[in-house]
Amino acid sequence: MSYASIFKDETKLDINYTPLKLQHRNTQLQLLNQYFRHTIETSGKMTQRVIITGKVGTGKTVLTQHFGQNITREARQRNINLHYVHVNCRQNKGSFFLVLQQIVTQFHPTFPKRGYSAEELLQTLMQILDDQNIYLIVTLDELEPLIQNEGSEPLYKLSRIEETRTKTAKRLSLICILRDLSWLDNLDASTRSTLQSNIIQLDAYTKAQLQDILNDRVLLAFKQGTISTETITLAAELGEEEGGNARYSIELLWRAGKYADTEEIKEVSPEHIRKAAGNVYAGIRRDEIIALDFHKKLFLLGVARRFQQTMGVHLSMGEAEEAYTIACEEFDEKPRGHTQLWKYIQELSSLGVIKAELSTSGQRGKTTLIGLPRIAAVDLENELNKTLEQDRRGLA
Amino acid sequence: MIMVEDVFSSRGRVRILRILSEIGELNISEIARRARLNYTTTNEHLQVLERADLIMHKSFGRIRIYRFNEENAKARAIRDLMELWEQKNKYDIPKKVRNV
Numbered sequence: 001m002s003y004a005s006i007f008k009d010e011t012k013l014d015i016n017y018t019p020l021k022l023q024h025r026n027t028q029l030q031l032l033n034q035y036f037r038h039t040i041e042t043s044g045k046m047t048q049r050v051i052i053t054g055k056v057g058t059g060k061t062v063l064t065q066h067f068g069q070n071i072t073r074e075a076r077q078r079n080i081n082l083h084y085v086h087v088n089c090r091q092n093k094g095s096f097f098l099v100l101q102q103i104v105t106q107f108h109p110t111f112p113k114r115g116y117s118a119e120e121l122l123q124t125l126m127q128i129l130d131d132q133n134i135y136l137i138v139t140l141d142e143l144e145p146l147i148q149n150e151g152s153e154p155l156y157k158l159s160r161i162e163e164t165r166t167k168t169a170k171r172l173s174l175i176c177i178l179r180d181l182s183w184l185d186n187l188d189a190s191t192r193s194t195l196q197s198n199i200i201q202l203d204a205y206t207k208a209q210l211q212d213i214l215n216d217r218v219l220l221a222f223k224q225g226t227i228s229t230e231t232i233t234l235a236a237e238l239g240e241e242e243g244g245n246a247r248y249s250i251e252l253l254w255r256a257g258k259y260a261d262t263e264e265i266k267e268v269s270p271e272h273i274r275k276a277a278g279n280v281y282a283g284i285r286r287d288e289i290i291a292l293d294f295h296k297k298l299f300l301l302g303v304a305r306r307f308q309q310t311m312g313v314h315l316s317m318g319e320a321e322e323a324y325t326i327a328c329e330e331f332d333e334k335p336r337g338h339t340q341l342w343k344y345i346q347e348l349s350s351l352g353v354i355k356a357e358l359s360t361s362g363q364r365g366k367t368t369l370i371g372l373p374r375i376a377a378v379d380l381e382n383e384l385n386k387t388l389e390q391d392r393r394g395l396a
Numbered sequence: 397m398i399m400v401e402d403v404f405s406s407r408g409r410v411r412i413l414r415i416l417s418e419i420g421e422l423n424i425s426e427i428a429r430r431a432r433l434n435y436t437t438t439n440e441h442l443q444v445l446e447r448a449d450l451i452m453h454k455s456f457g458r459i460r461i462y463r464f465n466e467e468n469a470k471a472r473a474i475r476d477l478m479e480l481w482e483q484k485n486k487y488d489i490p491k492k493v494r495n496v
Contacts, residue, residue: 112423124456
């Protein structure tokens with residue numbers, strides 16, 4: 001007889017899944033509702049700007065998505081044309097233009113992809129809102145790359161645009177999500193002052209809170225009786241040790257379930273969780289690796305392999321370039337040039353996958369030194385091999 | 397006034413109508429690309445179709461977005477005809493069988 005999976009619906013453990021029930025973030029949800037009360041009570045009179053901050057896996061995204069669903073539902077009941085758009089700045093390569101384009105295509109899906117500036121696109125967005133009498137709440141998730149790439153400009157324009165529109169209704173409100181508030185120091189004083197009035201801080205989840213979250217997900221994702229309380233407790237404990245990271249705990253559950261399925265065992269054991277913990281690195285998200293360009297993955301693959309050979313702390317730019325070229329040969333790809341690789345290094349460094357610094361003494365001339373502080377090279381290589389193979393199959 | 401033969405006498409105009417009735421709305425360059433026409437010709441066709449009230453446009457700065465005019469009865473009738481035509485072709489009896 002063939003083995004039946006222990007999963008009922010593994011998509012409920014996916015990073016993009018928004019649970020129907022929001023656990024342990026109700027105070028913050030209420031606070032958000034209060035901040036945006038005016039959008040449904042006195043639409044068009046004022047706009048709002050809120051910052052949400054907290055470490056990885058503390059529920060920033062899920063909180064705003066919940067809020068978005070709730071407030072648009074309530075607006076519909078009151079016949080107010082309120083929309084909520086959630087944009088991830090990292091996925092949009094930290095580009096203001098791409099962020100705005102994602103927002104505009106919510107209203108005009110076939111809007112041309114090029115031929116105008118970000119400034120024009122912002123004006124277009126406001127025109128659409130006016131024409132169709134739309135009120136809009138935009139959440140800029142993972143704001144850091146946008147600040148890094150474009151500085152104060154995008155946030156200044158988004159937060160101040162309503163000031164120049166004195167005769168029309170106020171339509172555009174903002175929620176900014178970032179892990180670390182110190183990024184705001186990179187903004188100019190006037191932008192900072194417009195943004196910083198409402199800050200919601202999400203603290204790390206405790207073990208008990210993580211357990212509640214995991215219990216909810218287990219009910220949705222696993223078949224009954226396939227996962228014990230002590231297994232869930234262990235996943236919660238490990239999540240707590242990783243800074244109250246719910247995402248990490250959920251990923252542990254998913255991976256542990258996969259191990260159980262592979263072994264054709266009908267119950268996920270604590271041992272499966274421990275095995276998963278050895279393979280899931282909390283600091284780097286699997287989806288971040290998967291989302292990388294093909295050549296960035298090849299570059300990382302080269303770097304990960306070279307680190308395993310050298311066992312050193314750093315690689316020089318030259319060594320990394322050489323390792324990347326070998327990876328390219330293996331995948332029958334033409335290697336990108338030096339400048340492009342340098343850009344890759346900057347981007348991967350801002351993503352936190354690698355650490356790039358300039359060499360100081362002890363080396364002739366100056367070179368970029370690459371470190372791999374947050375993940376074991378062997379784990380990174382395994383992860384990349386899997387995703388590159390999938391990419392290759394996808395391309396074929 | 398735009399006569400019915402003015403609309404249907406041009407292959408390009410019919411192609412544009414079909415594209416817009418299927419997609420809903422598009423900018424000129426994209427219409428030109430899909431209809432395999434050059435920009436100027438597309439622009440001229442669009443103006444004729446707009447004068448006939450079959451399509452309308454909206455300007456966002458330099459960008460003009462054209463869309464099928466759902467509110468116009470003639471436009472709706474043309475779309476129905478196009479859909480019917482596609483269906484007809486699909487269920488057409490092959491010539492050989494007809495001759496038998």
